[in-house]
Amino acid sequence: MPRRRTDTRAEIRETALELFAKKGYTATSLREIAEGLGITKAALYYHFRSKQDLLADMVRPMLDDGERTVRELEEEPDATARRALEAFYDMGRRHGTLFRAVVADTAALGDLGDVVPRLFDWRERLLRLIFGSDPTPRQRALAVLAIGGLQDAAIMAADDGGGGLTGDGGDLRSVVVEGALRALDLPAS
Amino acid sequence: MPRRRTDTRAEIRETALELFAKKGYTATSLREIAEGLGITKAALYYHFRSKQDLLADMVRPMLDDGERTVRELEEEPDATARRALEAFYDMGRRHGTLFRAVVADTAALGDLGDVVPRLFDWRERLLRLIFGSDPTPRQRALAVLAIGGLQDAAIMAADDGGGGLTGDGGDLRSVVVEGALRALDLPAS
DNA sequence: GTCTATACACGGATAGAC
DNA sequence: GTCTATCCGTGTATAGAC
Known part of the structure; x- marks a missing residue:
């Protein structure tokens, strides 16, 4: 058997x-x-076959999920910035623990080949989804702020189970996505 | 000699x-x-005396600088949120390389004792400086977004020398600080 | 197909010679 | 202040038991 x-x-x-x-x-x-x-x-x-191989195997689902998420957004003809940020946030939350471990040891992941480039690639494609194909330097800088912050927020939310931070009625996701939209100087659409 | x-x-x-x-x-x-x-x-x-000891020695100036920065802000009676965010951003930029190395290997810093708690402490005190002594859960969440994003932006700016991202006339610092202020739902004061 | 036994090289760390 | 020699733990690898 x-x-x-x-x-x-x-x-x-x-x-x-x-x-x-x-x-x-x-x-x-x-x-x-x-x-x-x-x-x-x-x-x-x-x-x-190796410790790295084990890590790669653990990371693959997250990588696939992220790839799929971004591709689906790109294929959605009228995807709003809000949709994109929500999808990114949700993705971070789905893989919360792993995401945390990954971010906490980026150095080790450098060896792993394409993980870090992949993360940068997602950022870049999200940027284009939100600001079009030729973002200004200002928009690039704001995207670093917003996406980086969103990533932190997602990790923190995953850590603490999702409760705590917003209290009873509050929805952490929309609070933080709307914050990111404001940072990007976009309407809450 | x-x-x-x-x-x-x-x-x-x-x-x-x-x-x-x-x-x-x-x-x-x-x-x-x-x-x-x-x-x-x-x-x-x-x-x-050890590899950790070497790291601790390297990190100390950054820790002292951060501690001093936050304390000075607390002693400034009419410090605005903008001032606080600027000071935090500048601090990140001053120690750019080290900051990057530190964030890239948070796991290793866990062993180092009080570094990670210290970073959390700064976040908490910045939060109180901006939102007063009893911030709402919503404000806490937004602070994670804004401060986390600002940290990323500072690291990226230090990496790339400060040029590049904003183009000729743009001032990366004010772009990103104002973005953080919007995220926090505060006027650009 | 699943695991144990065993060996090796490299990493951090210490003791002691110079 | 620097070196040699040495120790133990860890990642890696293989041979072989069941």
Whole structure:
């Protein structure tokens, strides 16, 4: 019965994610991950060819999701800036824990090849979606402010479960998306 | 003449900063730093008790600067929100390279004790300076957006030398500070 | 197909010679 | 103030048990 096969891989990813989020990628040893699962370090090497490979495998869904999100926005003919910012925020929230771990150890991700370029690419394409194909330098600067801030807000929201920050009636997402729109000097559309 | 003593320490810090900024803190080995200076790994351990100690020493000026900046703002009786955001942005720019290295490897800084709490403390005190002693959840969320974005903008500006982004006449600082003020729903005061 | 045993190179760190 | 020698932990890799 090959049932347990993918199971183990998933369990490894889970345990690894917890540890990566808590202590960062580089600071987490394979021995720790293995011990958390009751197997040995070397067993991990059956499932993943390297530590980086494990990370890449964990990051892939997020990368695919982001790619899909941006592409869908581009194909939507009358996508508003608000829609774009909301989609970006939601994407950040969906992968909150991983996103945090990733941002907390950008250096390690440099080795991983295309992750950081990919993040920059999304930013660039969001920028074009919002401001058209030839944004002014001022618009570029505001986009850094807005998208960077939104990313922070999404991570923080994911961390704290989504409650807390806005109180009972408040909707954190719209508060923060509208803030970003104001920063970009755009109407709340 | 004990002239060369502090000199070597400074040279180590310089070389280390370059490498940390380029490859991140954890990814940089002491051997690399030593080789860049023509000495051995062990020699470093005469000047710094540990790798963390080296990092702490490099980070201290930034920490002191930030602490001083926030305290001065608090003592200024009629400090505007704009002043506060400008001061924060300038602080980020002054320590651009280090700031980047620090943010790129937050995980490593967790071990370093009070750096991350300190950053949060600044955020909190800026928040109180801008919105008074009892900010609403909405204001908290917007502050995360604005301050996080401003931090990104400052890092990016420091990276790229300050030119580029705004073109000839534009002043990146005021563009981005005014964007943050709008995000916070405050007049450009 | 799944895991253990084992070896190796490299990283941080220390002790002691010069 | 710097070096050599050495220690232990960690990522990596392979051979082989079941």
